Amino acid sequence: MSEAASTRVALTDSTNLLPSLAPLLHQWLPRQRWFAGKGRPINAFSLVSTTEILPVGTESVAAGTGTGLLHLLVRVHQPSTPAQSPDDCYQLLLGVRAALPPRLAPALIGQVTEGPLAGRTVYEGLHDPRLAELLLERFRTPGTLGALHFDRSGPAIAAGLTPRLLDTEQSNTSLVYGDAYILKIFRRVFPGTNPDLELPLALVQEGCGRVPAPVAWFEATTPRPLTLGVLQPFLSGAEDGWQLALRALAGSRDFTDEAHALGRATAEVHTALAAALPTPALHRAQTERLAASMVRRLEAAAQAVPELVPYVPGLRTAFDAVAALGHRGRDWAAQRVHGDLHLGQTLRAADGFWSLIDFEGEPARPLRERRRPQLPVRDIAGMLRSFDYAARSHRPWNAGWAARCRTAYCEGYARAAGFDPRSEPELLRAHETDKAVYEVLYEARHRPDWLPVPMAAIHRLAAADD
Numbered sequence: 001m002s003e004a005a006s007t008r009v010a011l012t013d014s015t016n017l018l019p020s021l022a023p024l025l026h027q028w029l030p031r032q033r034w035f036a037g038k039g040r041p042i043n044a045f046s047l048v049s050t051t052e053i054l055p056v057g058t059e060s061v062a063a064g065t066g067t068g069l070l071h072l073l074v075r076v077h078q079p080s081t082p083a084q085s086p087d088d089c090y091q092l093l094l095g096v097r098a099a100l101p102p103r104l105a106p107a108l109i110g111q112v113t114e115g116p117l118a119g120r121t122v123y124e125g126l127h128d129p130r131l132a133e134l135l136l137e138r139f140r141t142p143g144t145l146g147a148l149h150f151d152r153s154g155p156a157i158a159a160g161l162t163p164r165l166l167d168t169e170q171s172n173t174s175l176v177y178g179d180a181y182i183l184k185i186f187r188r189v190f191p192g193t194n195p196d197l198e199l200p201l202a203l204v205q206e207g208c209g210r211v212p213a214p215v216a217w218f219e220a221t222t223p224r225p226l227t228l229g230v231l232q233p234f235l236s237g238a239e240d241g242w243q244l245a246l247r248a249l250a251g252s253r254d255f256t257d258e259a260h261a262l263g264r265a266t267a268e269v270h271t272a273l274a275a276a277l278p279t280p281a282l283h284r285a286q287t288e289r290l291a292a293s294m295v296r297r298l299e300a301a302a303q304a305v306p307e308l309v310p311y312v313p314g315l316r317t318a319f320d321a322v323a324a325l326g327h328r329g330r331d332w333a334a335q336r337v338h339g340d341l342h343l344g345q346t347l348r349a350a351d352g353f354w355s356l357i358d359f360e361g362e363p364a365r366p367l368r369e370r371r372r373p374q375l376p377v378r379d380i381a382g383m384l385r386s387f388d389y390a391a392r393s394h395r396p397w398n399a400g401w402a403a404r405c406r407t408a409y410c411e412g413y414a415r416a417a418g419f420d421p422r423s424e425p426e427l428l429r430a431h432e433t434d435k436a437v438y439e440v441l442y443e444a445r446h447r448p449d450w451l452p453v454p455m456a457a458i459h460r461l462a463a464a465d466d
Contacts, residue, residue: 018047018074020115021094024122028109029076029090034171034187036088036364038445040078048073048089049220051146054134056096056117068096069131070122071148073189073220089189091228093135095125104128126185132163132175135183139216139231148228152216153201157181157231171363179236181215185229186360189220190367194227196360198371199273199336208272210265210356237350241343242390249394249401256408259387262346263412265354266383270337270376271417279335280373286334287326290375294319294434301441307455308440314462318433321426332427334373341379342386362438380421381431383409385439385457392453433461 022045029035029042049072056068072092100108100121107127112120125131138145140159142152161178173185186194197217204213216231241262248255282290298315302308338345339361347355361370384406391402414420421428439454 016115017050017117018045018072020112020117021045021122024110024112025074032187033446034173035090036171036188037076037078040080042076042078044077046075046077046087048075049147049222051148053093053138053145053148054131056120066097067128067130069125069134070094070096071146073147073226089226091185091187091189093125093131093185095123095128095131097121097123126165126173126175129163132165132177133161135175136161136163136177136181136231138218142216144221147220147222148218149221150216150218154213154215157216172360176234178234180234181231182234183229183231184358186227188363189226189228191224191226192367192371193225194230194360194367195336195339195370196358197227197230199338199359200230200232202276202336203269203272206272206276208269210269210272210354211359212355212357235347235349235355238347238355241346241348241354242386244348245343245387245390245405246393249390249398254404255401256404258348259405259408260412260415261352261354262383263409263414264416265346265356266338266341266379266409267413267416269356270335270379273337274333274335277336278373279333282326282332282334282375284326284329284331287331288323291319291323291326291430294322294430294437297434298437301437305440305444305451307444307451308437308458311458311462314464315433315437315458318426318430318461318464322430325426332375334375336371337374337376338379338382339370339374341382343383343390344386364438364442375427375431377421377424377427377431378435380410380413381428381435384428385432385435385454388457389439389453392456429461429464432457436461 025045026042030038051071052068053071054067054069056070072094073089074092075087075089077087094109095107096117098120100123104123104127107124109122109124112118112122136157137159138150139152140157142150158178158180161180163175163177166174166176172187175183175185177183184196197214200211200214203211212232212235214230214232218228220226220228241258244258245255295316298312298319302312338356338359340358341356345356345358347357349355387402387405387409391398410420410422436454436457440451440458443450443454
């Protein structure tokens, strides 16, 4: 065995690797937007898997003339509440060099002082175009590499595309290759197939063209399968609905045609998902559990955000109304849904065609919950809240603009689905309330300056029965 090969085996198998990185990760991880454990101390790290995508245990790296790429799955142990996970697992792609060139300075994690990487510099590997190109090359030649498995669907993937890192991601990281593909890297990962792979594949099989079809993906194979990333076509020239809405507001332009078209697109996706995947019925017991889970989320959010406390009794009436319907024998068909639908999860092409993207669901919720069949009104409520968010983001607040968009969206949905979500006001109010409570908790943790936006909806929804 060569000296380089021997070094590589020692690195992968070494029990000293993670302890040597831990001091750097303690400082670096909490600063990342996608790290879910902000505000809680990190007690310890444990290593789930290590894979050298580009071997780091080579003479060229040690001599300062080469680069390595190390893939880690690391479990972060933190104190938790019943609503929080104590040991989230994160995907890290670490570049390794003897020294970091100035152009990569913003990606610096730190210099390792001990262990198998002693004396070398580690950094966020996705910022390095060479390493990003290497990931695309792995998709071009599917197969297994260490604990990772790369798979592909459809035609061959083009080579030699220049990567660029998007800076708009929050819970994940995305790379665009040329104008052909976009690769989403999931940062916080869970056992099981991620809905952002599962649902687009199901929609493609149903012939639904509202979602870019997955081109390739990769997973961790041990100890349990985990979806790590998905490569999809990049819709070059398409604009996201959030930016379109803000521009319409800034120009005092109507947005009802766009909202109506979005309603149709949502209904088409829901119809295809219902055809592709099971649609269990929600009877009395399931409906009461649904309402109870909303109450629990409300109570947990009120403990974390004191501003919510005065509104709890009024908000709870929305959930009690749904439980009462179930108690009287009302039932509904549940199905797989988008799970986190808002204007920022939509793209409009130059010809006006709308697509839905990012089927991961709300990243803060457990994967098992996100993969559970739910009521389609959950997505509808999310989009209605998004129109309100857009209007509240503009000064002055344009209540009429939001109301017209909400009406047009529901009319577009009804036209395509044959069902108007406004015909069940108790269900719609409960899901809007649940979404607004989620927004309050999110904004309080991540964007405190935005907290007044969902709090305005909380005030309205809590008074809905007055």
